[in-house]
Every structure is written in structure tokens, then in C-alpha cells.
Amino acid sequence: RRLCSQAAAAAAASSSASTSATSAAEAQKFASLADSWWDRAGPLQALHSLNRLRVPLVRTAASFARGPAGLADAELVDLGCGGGLLAEPLARLGVRVLGVDPVAESVEAASSRRQQSAAAESGIADGRLTFRCQTVSELAADRPAEFDLAVASEVLEHVDNWPEFLRSAADLLRPGGCLVVTTINRTAASYWLGVVAAERLLRLVPPGTHDWRLFIPPDQLRRRLADCGLETRLTVGMRLNPLTGRWAWSRDLSLSYGLVAQKLPAAGTH
Amino acid sequence: ANLYLYSRVLPQWQATRCASAFCFRRSLSSTAGLNSDDVDVAIVGGGPVGLAIACSLASGGDGNVATSSSSRKLRVRLLEAGKLPSSQPAAAAAAPDGSFSNRAVALSPSTVAHLRRLGAWNDADPRIAPVRGMRVVESDSDAALTFDAAQIGGDVSGEGALAYVTELAPVVSRLVGQAAKAGAQLRDGCRLESIDGDNSFDRQPFLHLRLTNKSSLRTRLLIGCDGFSSPVRKLAGIEAVDVPYPRHKAMVATLEIDGPDGLNGEAFQRFLPDGPIALLPLPGRFASLVWCSKSDRISHLIKTSDREFLADLNRCLATGPAPAAPLVTAVQADSRASFPLGFMHANRYASGRIVLAGDAAHRLSPLAGQGMNLGMEDAACLSRLLLEAASNGADPADPAYLLDYETQRQRQVVPVAIVNETLGWLYSLPPDSWLTAPLRWARTTGFRLTNTFSPAKEFLRRSATTGRIDLL
Numbered sequence: 001r002r003l004c005s006q007a008a009a010a011a012a013a014s015s016s017a018s019t020s021a022t023s024a025a026e027a028q029k030f031a032s033l034a035d036s037w038w039d040r041a042g043p044l045q046a047l048h049s050l051n052r053l054r055v056p057l058v059r060t061a062a063s064f065a066r067g068p069a070g071l072a073d074a075e076l077v078d079l080g081c082g083g084g085l086l087a088e089p090l091a092r093l094g095v096r097v098l099g100v101d102p103v104a105e106s107v108e109a110a111s112s113r114r115q116q117s118a119a120a121e122s123g124i125a126d127g128r129l130t131f132r133c134q135t136v137s138e139l140a141a142d143r144p145a146e147f148d149l150a151v152a153s154e155v156l157e158h159v160d161n162w163p164e165f166l167r168s169a170a171d172l173l174r175p176g177g178c179l180v181v182t183t184i185n186r187t188a189a190s191y192w193l194g195v196v197a198a199e200r201l202l203r204l205v206p207p208g209t210h211d212w213r214l215f216i217p218p219d220q221l222r223r224r225l226a227d228c229g230l231e232t233r234l235t236v237g238m239r240l241n242p243l244t245g246r247w248a249w250s251r252d253l254s255l256s257y258g259l260v261a262q263k264l265p266a267a268g269t270h
Numbered sequence: 271a272n273l274y275l276y277s278r279v280l281p282q283w284q285a286t287r288c289a290s291a292f293c294f295r296r297s298l299s300s301t302a303g304l305n306s307d308d309v310d311v312a313i314v315g316g317g318p319v320g321l322a323i324a325c326s327l328a329s330g331g332d333g334n335v336a337t338s339s340s341s342r343k344l345r346v347r348l349l350e351a352g353k354l355p356s357s358q359p360a361a362a363a364a365a366p367d368g369s370f371s372n373r374a375v376a377l378s379p380s381t382v383a384h385l386r387r388l389g390a391w392n393d394a395d396p397r398i399a400p401v402r403g404m405r406v407v408e409s410d411s412d413a414a415l416t417f418d419a420a421q422i423g424g425d426v427s428g429e430g431a432l433a434y435v436t437e438l439a440p441v442v443s444r445l446v447g448q449a450a451k452a453g454a455q456l457r458d459g460c461r462l463e464s465i466d467g468d469n470s471f472d473r474q475p476f477l478h479l480r481l482t483n484k485s486s487l488r489t490r491l492l493i494g495c496d497g498f499s500s501p502v503r504k505l506a507g508i509e510a511v512d513v514p515y516p517r518h519k520a521m522v523a524t525l526e527i528d529g530p531d532g533l534n535g536e537a538f539q540r541f542l543p544d545g546p547i548a549l550l551p552l553p554g555r556f557a558s559l560v561w562c563s564k565s566d567r568i569s570h571l572i573k574t575s576d577r578e579f580l581a582d583l584n585r586c587l588a589t590g591p592a593p594a595a596p597l598v599t600a601v602q603a604d605s606r607a608s609f610p611l612g613f614m615h616a617n618r619y620a621s622g623r624i625v626l627a628g629d630a631a632h633r634l635s636p637l638a639g640q641g642m643n644l645g646m647e648d649a650a651c652l653s654r655l656l657l658e659a660a661s662n663g664a665d666p667a668d669p670a671y672l673l674d675y676e677t678q679r680q681r682q683v684v685p686v687a688i689v690n691e692t693l694g695w696l697y698s699l700p701p702d703s704w705l706t707a708p709l710r711w712a713r714t715t716g717f718r719l720t721n722t723f724s725p726a727k728e729f730l731r732r733s734a735t736t737g738r739i740d741l742l
């Protein structure tokens with residue numbers, strides 16, 4: 001319910017179409033899930049099991065962006081990090097992760113878990129995992145071209161103005177850096193299976209999580225990325241088995257899919 | 271200095287100049303003595319299963335030290351209550367020709383491939399015998415089930431053997447060497463006494479282990495590979511179906527077979543009403559015996575003279591109308607020993623931050639020689655999943671991966687256990703009773719049919735050699 005005060009003020013002050021891409025309704029949805037982020041058997045369990053695909057995808061992006069150096073000591077920003085489900089395992093692998101989210105409750109959940117884990121020596125060195133309550137566009141203004149990797153996982157379909165979001169994400173990357181996106185395609189299949197079946201029948205995700213109208217087809221996404229100077233290097237489908245709760249890679253892009261796009265170096269350099 | 275460990279070390283260890291196997295001495299002195307220190311994975315049990323897991327996890331893969339910097343190396347410590355053998359199989363080299371340990375195992379080709387990947391298998395070892403054929407017979411009919419290596423095309427190791435018979439000690443020695451080389455910390459004379467606090471993944475980031483030598487250890491994951499009476503299973507509170515067979519026992523011995531080539535690479539097994547008797551080929555004229563029978567009979571056979579033992583043995587081997595059985599001419603001195611029998615299957619293989627593998631999770635009768643092979647498959651499956659968890663930045667005890675291990679392994683182990691124990695029961699039916707006649711007829715008919723129905727036989731052969739049951 002509470003967007004960060006800075007973000008709300010910026011949105012109010014702006015005269016153009018909202019710089020805060022997340023609507024209040026979406027923010028409320030996530031605020032009410034604040035206690036469920038780290039309940040592995042709870043309503044967000046599909047996000048936990050998605051890490052088995054997301055982490056290797058980020059690792060692939062790191063090999064594009066940094067070659068053999070890979071993930072070790074990479075600077076990564078997790079856009080829309082929620083409770084830090086993806087940020088934490090990446091930090092354990094030696095990545096320097098900054099998690100940002102405009103929903104204060106999510107950032108609180110992530111920070112307090114980080115404090116608990118720090119007390120219990122979770123294997124993450126100090127300073128490698130930090131969380132901030134901020135919007136993407138603000139962060140892009142603060143820290144342009146500072147990151148090797150940016151991740152927007154299961155985020156774009158919750159955002160009203162995703163082209164604007166992508167532009168800010170592109171600004172955060174240094175030349176040669178990579179953006180990793182996972183989101184859901186807008187097809188008949190994703191309506192019947194991804195929304196109706198998943199939310200209402202099988203309860204794989206909490207009901208009302210997704211608005212089908214906000215889903216994004218991959219070719220539209222790739223076009224917008226190209227507009228921002230990001231060249232798509234890899235697109236893969238992802239499929240959830242409703243019985244086992246396990247995700248698997250798929251050639252079929254009609255439901256969930258993941259994508260890695262690289263920021264082209266400045267003109268004249270290679 | 272850690273005197274508690276040194277005081278238990280045998281004199282011959284101190285004389286051994288194998289520095290690499292004892293590199294843990296240096297790491298011990300750099301930690302805070304007997305105080306608590308942290309590891310990612312603690313393994314209780316220094317048998318082949320525990321050592322194989324230690325080797326895989328410490329090396330980050332198949333015996334090669336992981337070079338990827340983005341994978342976290344797991345800190346692995348193995349605790350063994352008894353003595354760990356030296357990593358030099360000196361005992362085997364010193365053994366006179368013509369003498370084999372009575373602890374021999376028949377390893378499936380997939381287990382051998384696994385050991386090869388860990389660097390713990392020596393293909394050129396002359397003390398390993400490939401099993402090129404198998405003959406299984408009953409005692410009250412002439413039905414026989416035969417497997418012939420010549421019929422096999424392209425099994426896992428590509429060498430056309432059904433199995434490989436080897437003494438257990440050299441395999442364990444090599445695994446000790448490889449595990450130490452990979453960076454696993456090996457501690458013997460260490461027994462787990464208790465676990466402080468909760469065994470819960472969410473509420474506790476570590477398990478606090480207390481050892482009998484008053485030291486303590488914090489670990490993220492505890493793997494119990496400590497045999498069928500597994501203290502770790504009991505500490506985890508995991509219930510099990512536990513059925514000891516007090517009236518039956520098994521014995522082992524090393525034998526010499528008539529003829530210049532002995533068994534010539536063919537394993538022989540006969541089902542008797544008291545229990546099966548099996549001969550596994552060893553190199554040359556030698557064979558390894560596994561004989562299951564009534565407890566008092568086995569006790570008598572262990573103590574009796576060589577002559578009487580051989581006469582009894584040959585009589586049992588030749589029982590029944592089935593074609594000629596091998597003739598045993600001698601038994602190696604001091605090689606007769608017995609062990610108890612029973613069936614056990616744990617209801618869960620994983621609970622909280624504790625997981626079970628090998629005999630700690632499942633114990634079968636030695637009817638089909640599957641016990642160690644199932645345990646090594648457990649080790650391979652668990653290692654693979656834990657390495658995936660590490661490469662995904664997950665906590666080693668992440669329940670998603672442990673649940674995957676349990677599901678995958680139970681799917682393989684439970685059918686084998688059911689078939690194994692049912693077969694044992696079918697063959698223990700009294701042969702003279704008319705009440706059991708229909709069952710015995712069905713059993714014999716099934717036996718004959720399996721021998722003639724190639725898809726069934728092929729299924730059995732493939733399952734036993736690859737270690738996986740795939741119905742498709």
C-alpha cells in the first residue's frame with residue numbers, strides 16, 4: 001500500500017506519463033504478500049523453484065557480459081527484487097547484488113531476512129547483498145552505466161509502462177552489460193493455462209497475481225529492447241509442471257519465457 | 271595438536287609416508303582445536319557410499335577439481351567411527367597370490383563407471399573378475415535362468431560384462447585417496463553423539479552436531495551413510511520398516527573351484543528352501559561364496575572342519591535336477607564368516623537438514639547382489655543434486671533438491687526391494703507341502719517363462735547393469 005515516499009512524490013511531480021511504472025494496485029498486491037516471500041511451501045513456491053532456471057540463465061548472461069570471469073564479483077541489480085528470492089542465491093555465488101523494489105513491504109522483508117542471515121553467517125560476505133526501496137527510473141538517474149548485469153524477472157508483466165522500465169534498465173547497464181528478463185507471453189494458452197488454470201484451478205500462484213492484458217509477446221519485447229540499444233542474444237521457453245512444481249526449459253515460448261539481451265557498445269567501439 | 275585423533279591412529283599410519291592422504295592434519299591445526307567449526311556437508315560413515323559422496327562433492331564433479339570460479343566449493347567433512355584404511359592399497363599388494371578377502375562385491379557396470387569417474391577404479395587390476403555369464407537354478411525343478419555376456423550389446427561400460435567382482439577393501443582405499451586429494455576432510459575415530467536443537471531447514475541455518483570426543487561441529491547438511499542400524503536415522507527421528515530375520519544368517523567364504531579356469535567368469539546361484547547359495551567368480555580358480563540359510567546351520571558351517579564344510583557345500587550346490595553345478599575343491603583358511611540378515615526401508619530419505627543414503631536408507635537380502643549397487647546409485651544421485659544446488663547458490667539442505675533425491679531414489683529402490691524380498695519369500699516356501707504347491711508351480715513357471723521371454727530377460731539385464739528401472 002505504501003509506495004516509497006520519494007517515488008510517490010516523483011510521480012506526483014511529474015507531468016509526463018508516470019515515471020513510476022508500477023501502479024498502486026500492483027504494489028498493494030505485493031505488499032499483502034510480504035510475509036509469504038520466504039515460505040517455501042506457501043503461495044510463492046513457484047518463484048522459489050524457478051531459481052533452478054533463473055540462476056543458470058543469469059550465469060549465461062554473465063558469460064556474455066564478462067566472458068570467463070562469469071558471475072564472480074559481477075555488479076548486478078535485481079529490478080523488482082521482491083523479498084530477495086533471486087538476489088540471495090546470486091550473492092552466495094559471489095555476485096555483488098543490489099536489489100531494488102518500489103514496494104516498501106517487500107524491501108523490508110528482504111532486509112530483515114538479510115539481517116537474520118547475516119547473524120547466522122549465510123555464506124554471503126558483507127556488502128555483497130543490499131536492498132533499496134527505489135524505482136528503476138530513479139536508480140537509473142543515480143547510477144547510470146554502473147552494472148554488468150540487470151535482472152527483471154517476473155516483473156515486466158506487473159508494470160504499466162514497461163517500455164519506460166526497459167529504457168531505465170538499459171541506462172543502468174555499462175556497454176556490453178546484459179539484461180535478463182523472464183516474463184509471460186500474451187497468448188490464448190497463457191490465458192487459459194497461465195491465468196485461469198494456474199491461479200483459479202490449481203492455485204500454483206495466488207489468485208489475482210497476473211493481469212493477462214499486461215503480458216508481453218517476445219517479439220514486441222525484442223523490438224523495444226532494440227529501441228533501447230539492447231540486442232537479444234538468447235530466448236528460451238520455460239514450462240512449469242503443475243504436479244511436481246518443477247520448472248523445465250522448453251522450446252515453446254507461448255507461456256513463460258526468458259531472454260538475455262546485451263547492451264551494444266558505444267558506436268565506433270567493439 | 272589434536273591428540274584425541276592421533277591417539278587413535280594406528281602405528282602403521284604414522285609410518286606411512288603418504289602425505290596427501292593426511293593433509294587434513296594441517297587443516298586441523300589451523301582451526302580452533304576442539305572448538306566448533308563450520309562445514310557445508312558432514313557425512314557420517316566411511317564406507318564406499320559415504321566416501322563416494324565426499325569425493326564427488328569436494329571435487330565439485332567427477333573427480334576433477336572444479337575450475338569454475340562461479341561455483342561455490344563445498345566444505346566437506348567425513349566422520350567415521352572406526353578406522354579409515356590407508357589410501358595405499360598396500361594390504362592387497364602384499365597379499366600372497368591365491369588369497370582373496372572374503373568381503374567381495376559384485377559391482378554393476380554403472381557403479382564401475384561411477385567409480386571410474388571418481389578415479390577410484392583400476393581397470394587393469396588383476397584381482398578384479400568380470401562376470402560374463404550367470405546361471406540361476408532352483409532346487410525342485412530343472413528350470414534355469416541364464417544370462418550370457420555374448421548376448422549383450424553396448425552396456426554402460428561397453429565391455430560386455432554383466433558385473434565386476436572385486437574385493438571391497440581396495441575400492442575403499444582408493445576412494446579414501448581420491449576424497450582426500452579432492453579436499454574432503456576425513457576424520458576417523460569420530461562418532462556422532464547427538465544433535466543440539468532443532469532439525470529444521472527454515473528455523474535453523476546450521477545443524478549443531480556433538481561428537482563423542484567432546485568436540486562440536488556446525489554443518490548445513492548431514493548425510494547419514496552409517497549402515498542399516500544408522501544412528502543418524504534414529505537421531506533424525508525417521509521411521510522405518512525394520513524387519514530383522516533372526517532365524518536366518520548369511521555366510522561368506524573364499525573358495526577354489528574344480529577345473530583350470532574355476533567358474534570361468536560365470537556366476538552360479540541356486541535357490542534352496544533355506545535360502546539361496548551363490549558363487550561369484552574371482553580371478554583364476556577362485557570364487558566368492560554367499561550362502562543364506564538358517565542361523566544354527568550357518569553357525570555350524572562356520573565352525574566345522576574344512577572337509578565337512580566342503581562336503582555339505584557341494585551337496586547343496588548339486589541339489590535338484592538342474593544341470594551340473596560347479597564343484598568346490600577347497601576353502602581358504604580363515605575366510606568363513608557370517609553376517610545377519612534383515613529388511614529395512616526408511617519411510618523418508620530426507621528430513622530437515624538430514625539425508626540418508628546407502629544401507630542407512632534401505633537394506634535388502636543379498637539375493638541379487640543389489641545392496642551396494644543401490645547405495646552407489648544413491649551416492650551418484652545425491653551428489654548430482656547437491657552440486658546442482660551449490661551451482662544455483664542454494665543452501666545444501668534446500669528441501670527442493672533433497673525431495674528430488676528422495677523421489678528419484680525411492681522410485682528405483684522400492685520396486686527392487688519389493689521384488690527382492692518377494693523372491694526371497696517365494697523361494698523359502700516349504701517344498702514338500704501341498705498347500706504351497708500352486709505358488710511353487712507359479713514360481714517355477716515364471717522362472718521358465720522369464721528365461722524364454724526375451725523382453726523380460728532383457729529388462730532384468732538392463733535394470734541390473736545400468737542401475738535404473740525404466741519401463742519404457
